[in-house]
Amino acid sequence: MSLPIYLDYAATTPVDPTVAEAMTGCLTMAGNFANPASRSHRYGWLAEEAVETARRQVADLLHADPRAIVWTSGATEANNLAIKGVAEALAAPGSHFVTSAIEHKAVLDCYQYLEGKGFQVTYLPPNNLGEISLEQVEAALRPETVMVSLMHVNNEIGVINDIAALGQLCRERGVLLHVDAAQSAGKLAIDVNAMQVDLMSVCGHKIYGPKGVGALYVRRTPPLTIAAQIHGGGHERGMRSGTLPTHQCVGMGAAFALAATQLEADGDHYQQLLARFLAGIQAIGGITVNGDSDRRVANIINLAFADVDGEKLMLVLRELAISSGSACTSASIEPSYVLRALGLPHELALSSLRFSFGRYTQLDDIDRAVAVVREGVGKLRGLSARTGG
Incomplete structure (x- = not known):
């Protein structure tokens, strides 16, 4: 059949053959298999170098500083880290957040969780075309609003939100902007600085890379601190602990580099x-x-x-x-x-x-x-x- x-x-997308080839070079004894956090020998140094090259490749597609990229297990974890991380680090119970009613479940479930912790959340309804307008967002902002979370491209209907306009509004009002870009990375040009985005979630498997790896862009200027959701060895500048999977990071980096050229x-x-x-x-x-x-x-x-x-x-x-x-x-x-x-x-x-x-x-x-x-x-x-x- x-x-x-x-x-x-x-x-999901199939892994591009060139990406798969780069990944297989990081799996066996003959390849770059080591723990990137092992800094006492050359095996670890080479693995760390490969991971940092991949971090730069991800950053380049977003026109971001590589130091602003935090590795995660995917966009779901990146969304959790962005939303819960901001709430725990920068907001007191009762603070206000804005999102839409048509976000991915990884965003909606995070905000429902925060509501249970005493935070206030406004869920903006789309119009019949699936759009969230700038006027809606502006009307929803309050003095106690901490962050707006809106996806760049809706995963079910493909409609694009005007992130640059939203970024300007949020920056003017002193409100953080978090963007789920899982469906837009590699399909639309992205410049986190020009768009004035503070946090952006991306992943590998929507862009011809592997499943099980993603990243969160966290603005560095001015510095933005978020609370870790996974604790352990203090990896990723203390924002996300856990041994980095060299082969998956390399695969995501290769996929993002390929997307930039194509x-x-x-x-x-x-x-x-x-x-x-x-x-x-x-x-x-x-x-x-x-x-x-x-x-x-x-x-x-x-x-x-x-x-x-x-x-x-x-x-x-x-x-x-x-x-x-x-x-x-x-x-x-x-x-x-x-x-x-x-x-x-x-x-x-x-x-x-x-x-x-x-x-x-x-x-x-x-x-x-x-x-x-x-x-x-x-x-x-x-x-x-x-x-x-």
């Missing part, structure tokens, strides 16, 4: 794929784009299919590896909380699917996917018409 066409790059080419490729896909499904009818059609990344498109049963839709499209929402919540049969926040009716939210393209998606894959969608949707609508459902 052949594998389905992989169109779930927003959930940012424009990848972007053009995604635009071509999206245009081909939308042109192909246009003739089917009864399909609408969830979220803003213009202010979005080209590699993620979320579509609502009218007049079809959501569960049956996934079954007839089993030749495609796609998602009904975030990979972190796709085990649920409930409609996506992101789509419900946009105002989609329950049934339409249930019959919505996310298609996400990647570096290895070919035009032939798109043509085959369109054919599968056309046949599957037609079959379901024909069945519904015959049964009066």
